[in-house]
Amino acid sequence: MDNINNPHCDRQSECGNIELCESCVYHTDVIEHAKGNMPDDEVLYDLAEIFRVFGDTTRIKILWLLFSDEMCVCDMAELLNMNQSAISHQLRLLRNARLVRSRRDGKQVFYSLDDEHVREIFDKGLAHIQERR
Amino acid sequence: MDNINNPHCDRQSECGNIELCESCVYHTDVIEHAKGNMPDDEVLYDLAEIFRVFGDTTRIKILWLLFSDEMCVCDMAELLNMNQSAISHQLRLLRNARLVRSRRDGKQVFYSLDDEHVREIFDKGLAHIQERR
DNA sequence: TTAACATATGAATAGATGTACATATGTTTA
């Protein structure tokens, strides 16, 4: 790995932080490699957004419930001992992220997992936390 | 699926919300099945926590950078055009979640992915957002 | 139609979170 002490940073024009560019030691090969392969900001934003939706205990519990069966809002609220409104708000986030879908049956609305990715993402997360115990 | 209109809820003693219990239509078989298989709250909390760490654009970018190579804090700050302090704070969260590890080499600290789960979780998330396009 | 019910949603609020600034810690070099 090149270790270049670089007081005259050749990427200075692209860099908002002049102080940093004038003082920092760069590994330019590593930087160039990473820069070349960086996905679009939009993709990385969407990716973070999906995980953000997984990143809440209430929503994780809802997803868990839906692994067993489709389920109506009322049953989820009962099982999680939470306000119906709170559940509905969280279901909207899950719906927008296409992690769950809904079907109406009379007065009730039944939710189920939208696709198998949900279970796969869930399981990979579980594998991680279980390994580190 | 049983659909029991149940004004005298038999789980009323366990239920904090009396109004809900007196009015709601339950699917008791679904509820009992889900209740029996529910993991510990602690596991579900830890799981949400892991995804919460993935659920930020800056941290997602950092993880992406580490797929290519190990990398020092300075290079990450340069590449992401961000404050060194901001990167360090995020690295601490990633370290605490055991998603990255660090090694010191002189004045610099190099970060790398802690295990393969990180890449797998990342890829599953990517598969989800790419499929829905 | 009206009443009762299940769900959705807007507004408000308390708490969580990401970043910047200042500064501390740890390492190397002079």
Added chain:
DNA sequence: TAAACATATGTACATCTATTCATATGTTAA
């Protein structure tokens, strides 16, 4: 030793988020 540097961390603050309350929407049954 002191100075320079890379990183870590405490604090403050602006923004975001989860929940609650009140209420709207949509469905069924009387």
